[in-house]
Amino acid sequence: MTGSSKPHQQAIALFPDTSPEAEAVLIELLRQMPPWRKLYLVGQMNQTLRTLALSGLRARHPRATSQELRRRLADLLLGPDLAARVHGPLEGEGEPNKGGCSNE
Numbered sequence: 001m002t003g004s005s006k007p008h009q010q011a012i013a014l015f016p017d018t019s020p021e022a023e024a025v026l027i028e029l030l031r032q033m034p035p036w037r038k039l040y041l042v043g044q045m046n047q048t049l050r051t052l053a054l055s056g057l058r059a060r061h062p063r064a065t066s067q068e069l070r071r072r073l074a075d076l077l078l079g080p081d082l083a084a085r086v087h088g089p090l091e092g093e094g095e096p097n098k099g100g101c102s103n104e
Helices: 020-032 033-062 068-079 082-087
Strands: none
Touching: 033 068, 068 082
8 A cells, every 4th residue: 555644554353343443443542541551451351361260160170169279270370380389289189290291
């Protein structure tokens, strides 16, 4: 597009279920938003992610204690190796594999 006032035309839609006009408005609002508000929204999204993850863990492990669910959430967020190093092994799993290889 020669002579265009928008040299970086967006090739791929960020929100494929949204009209290009509505997407442009949303992107402009996000650009104008103060940094503190963006950080607040990220924090809210992280909290929603944790809530949804815990809900899924409760569905898969209905008899798990709150402590076990938090430990399983750590597995999801940190990965099983780091979660075991930080929080210890899951109940009933004993010591984590000390051989450096967790593939079975």
